[in-house]
Amino acid sequence: MWSVLISLGMEKLQPKNMIKNKRLSHSISQISWSKIVDMIKYKADWYDKLVIQVDRFFPSSKLFNNCGYKHEDLTLDIRRWNLSRMRSSP
Structure with missing residues (x-):
């Protein structure tokens, strides 16, 4: 690593x-x-x-590291999230 x-x-x-x-x-x-x-x-x-x-208070878990997109509704039960799915959802 x-x-x-x-x-x-x-x-x-x-x-x-x-x-x-x-x-x-x-x-x-x-x-x-x-x-x-x-x-x-x-x-x-x-x-x-x-x-x-x-x-x-820095939203490190909510930020996509390559472009800085922020997942506003991230909860503790979400361990992974996919940027392409986030951007395509309404």
């Missing part, structure tokens, strides 16, 4: 707010977010790659 990346963008998440979601709370409370971020930064540094942490 690291060999094809130029940089990696990560959201600055707020786990304490995410725990309020009853469906996600158990899974979220079981992991250490700061440790995951530290490990990713370590590996990025190892491969001389840049890690950029973006604001938690």
Whole structure:
């Protein structure tokens, strides 16, 4: 993975707010977010790659990376979305 990346963008998440979601709370409370971020930064540094942490309100999951199209109605149950389908729907 690291060999094809130029940089990696990560959201600055707020786990304490995410725990309020009853469906996600158990899974979220079981992991250490700061440790995951530290490990990713370590590996990025190892491969001389840049890690950029973006604001938690930046709509990174809603944006198509090539053209910037924004999926306004994205919900947690949508894991993948296809740009061509989005543009052709009414």
